Every structure is written in structure tokens, then in C-alpha cells.
Amino acid sequence: MSDIEAAGWQCDLDLIADAAKQAGAVALSFFHQSPEVWWKNEGRSPVSAADFAANETLGSILMPARPEYGWLSEETDDDPVRLERETVFVVDPIDGTRGFLAGMPTWCVSVAVVRNGRPVAGVLYAPALDELYLAQVHGPALKNGVEISVSNAGEHAIQRLATAEEMLTGFEPGFRKTVERVKHVPSLAYRLAMVADGRLEGTLVKRDSHDWDLAAADLILERAGGALVDLAGDRLIYNRPSVSHGELCGAPVAHMPAFLHQLSYRRDS
Structure with missing residues (x-):
């Protein structure tokens, strides 16, 4: 991948980070407020007014900025046109809706840019915890601006x-x-x-x-x-x-x- 493409993914990362933070603020305004809830997948999965509001915020920011990208969201009817696009936004406006509705803070807005089947930029924003995770394909993973890495515990450790x-x-x-x-x-x-x-x-x-x-x-x-x-x-x-x-x-x-x-x-x- 060229330096120009790598710079482009950083631009996309900046875009989706801003969108995730704005959507997270919208979702947070519903947190602990007993939003209206509906049930999907034959009553197995809840979806709330907060999910829909955050989804609308993401779409209103991302799609005008990259109209050539496809769109795949848990809370939007699937558009098969996405399969014709090399690059696609893949979003979950609130991942962990059950926890969100139960008042647990470990929910997040998830936004990725996927190109040719693999993510090249990704953001997770957990507004109730004030945590922002992000990465692009040529850089480190960051949490609130600090580089993170997986555990180095030995194979015989707990x-x-x-x-x-x-x-x-x-x-x-x-x-x-x-x-x-x-x-x-x-x-x-x-x-x-x-x-x-x-x-x-x-x-x-x-x-x-x-x-x-x-x-x-x-x-x-x-x-x-x-x-x-x-x-x-x-x-x-x-x-x-x-x-x-x-x-x-x-x-x-x-x-x-x-x-x-x-x-x-x-x-x-």
C-alpha cells in the first residue's frame, strides 16, 4: 500500500473517530433515561431509541463525507449495493445494547472502514467510560492516545x-x-x-x-x-x-x- 493510501486511512480514521464521538454523545444522552425499546430477531434482541439516534448521527456524518463507500449497520436495512463497493463503513451504533439498557457502562460505538474484506481503520468509543480505542492498518492501537498491547503473560500463567x-x-x-x-x-x-x-x-x-x-x-x-x-x-x-x-x-x-x-x-x- 502506498504512502498516499496510508495517509488516506488516517484521514478516514480521523473521520470515523469524530463520528463515533458524536454518536456516543447522542447515545449517552439516553443512558439511564429508560429509552423506548423494541425487539427484533423474533424477540431475542433489544433495540432502543438510543441505537436509532446514534445510527442516524453516524450516517449523517459518514455518508456525505464518503458517498462512494458502502454502508453496513446493525440498525439499517441491508443494502446489497455494499457488495459492489471496495470500501464500506461497518458500524454498530451501540454494541452491548442489553448492558446499555441495564445501566452497565461497558457499551461502545463501533465504526470501521473495511476495504476488500478487511478493516483498514477502526474506532471503539465507550462514552460512559470515557475510553476511545482506535487503529489504522499502518499504525499502533491506541487507547485515549496511548499505545496499547496485548498481554505478555506466559503460557503457564492464569x-x-x-x-x-x-x-x-x-x-x-x-x-x-x-x-x-x-x-x-x-x-x-x-x-x-x-x-x-x-x-x-x-x-x-x-x-x-x-x-x-x-x-x-x-x-x-x-x-x-x-x-x-x-x-x-x-x-x-x-x-x-x-x-x-x-x-x-x-x-x-x-x-x-x-x-x-x-x-x-x-x-x-
């Missing part, structure tokens, strides 16, 4: 892992003894940010996560020395006709082989 209890039950007994399962964090994007800044050694993700949950956090984790992969160890491709994914693992690159081995062991046992 592994702080964010995952459902049932995902651990099939692991080898010896490995399970090294795992400290952390309290549930409703926002998947924020869990991946916790891996990126070293508060967790990993997170295991159930099937049916979506592009908008993952794209920005994927890049931030990558630039911090980690990876988000499927059970074959392959990095994810975004902006496909299907935007859902199977089981995934996010972890420091150095820890990934051990986690993938345990996931394979669980699957085969």
Missing part, C-alpha cells in the same frame, strides 16, 4: 478468559485449571478491546456474531499484537453476502495455538 461457561466444559482438565473466567461483558467489541489492552488473555465467541460487532475491534486487536480468527485459524473476511460468523477466538498471537488446540479438542471429544 489465563483471564471471557467466554460462556459451556464453552470451557470440553477443554482438557489441565488447561481448565489455568483459566480464570471473567464476568460477562455484554459488548463483544468491548471484550475484544479488553484483550487488545491486556486486561484479558482471550475471548471465545459463540457462533452468530456479525460484521458490525467485530470489524473495528478486529483491527484494534491486530494492531495491538493479537488476532481474531475462526476455528481453522483464519482471519475474518467482512462485507460478504452473509455477515454472520461461526465460533471465533480473539487472543494474543502468542496464545492463539493453545486456545485453538483446546477448541479443537472440545469439538472432537
Whole structure:
């Protein structure tokens, strides 16, 4: 990639960071205010007036600035034209809506620029915590302007892992003894940010996560020395006709082989 393209991604990063902060301020104005709630996916997933308001803010800033880009958002009807675009905005106006509605602060606005299937700029903004994570494909991962990196704990240290209890039950007994399962964090994007800044050694993700949950956090984790992969160890491709994914693992690159081995062991046992 040329220096001109790299500079362009920094310009896009600046753009989406500003949009995420503005959308975060809008969402924060609804926090603890009991916004109106609807249910989607046959009543399994809540969406609130805050989600829609933040989504409108993102769209009103980003699309006029880059009209040639496609658009993929959890709260907008899917437009198949995105598949014809090399570059796409992938956004989740509030990742962790259940936590948001319950008054938990660990929710965030997630915005990514995806080019040819991979994120090249990504922002996570957690306004209730005053935390801004960002990265572009040629730079470091930053949290509130300070470079972050994944945990450097040794392979025999206690592994702080964010995952459902049932995902651990099939692991080898010896490995399970090294795992400290952390309290549930409703926002998947924020869990991946916790891996990126070293508060967790990993997170295991159930099937049916979506592009908008993952794209920005994927890049931030990558630039911090980690990876988000499927059970074959392959990095994810975004902006496909299907935007859902199977089981995934996010972890420091150095820890990934051990986690993938345990996931394979669980699957085969």
C-alpha cells in the first residue's frame, strides 16, 4: 500500500473517530433515561431509541463525507449495493445494547472502514467510560492516545478468559485449571478491546456474531499484537453476502495455538 493510501486511512480514521464521538454523545444522552425499546430477531434482541439516534448521527456524518463507500449497520436495512463497493463503513451504533439498557457502562460505538474484506481503520468509543480505542492498518492501537498491547503473560500463567461457561466444559482438565473466567461483558467489541489492552488473555465467541460487532475491534486487536480468527485459524473476511460468523477466538498471537488446540479438542471429544 502506498504512502498516499496510508495517509488516506488516517484521514478516514480521523473521520470515523469524530463520528463515533458524536454518536456516543447522542447515545449517552439516553443512558439511564429508560429509552423506548423494541425487539427484533423474533424477540431475542433489544433495540432502543438510543441505537436509532446514534445510527442516524453516524450516517449523517459518514455518508456525505464518503458517498462512494458502502454502508453496513446493525440498525439499517441491508443494502446489497455494499457488495459492489471496495470500501464500506461497518458500524454498530451501540454494541452491548442489553448492558446499555441495564445501566452497565461497558457499551461502545463501533465504526470501521473495511476495504476488500478487511478493516483498514477502526474506532471503539465507550462514552460512559470515557475510553476511545482506535487503529489504522499502518499504525499502533491506541487507547485515549496511548499505545496499547496485548498481554505478555506466559503460557503457564492464569489465563483471564471471557467466554460462556459451556464453552470451557470440553477443554482438557489441565488447561481448565489455568483459566480464570471473567464476568460477562455484554459488548463483544468491548471484550475484544479488553484483550487488545491486556486486561484479558482471550475471548471465545459463540457462533452468530456479525460484521458490525467485530470489524473495528478486529483491527484494534491486530494492531495491538493479537488476532481474531475462526476455528481453522483464519482471519475474518467482512462485507460478504452473509455477515454472520461461526465460533471465533480473539487472543494474543502468542496464545492463539493453545486456545485453538483446546477448541479443537472440545469439538472432537
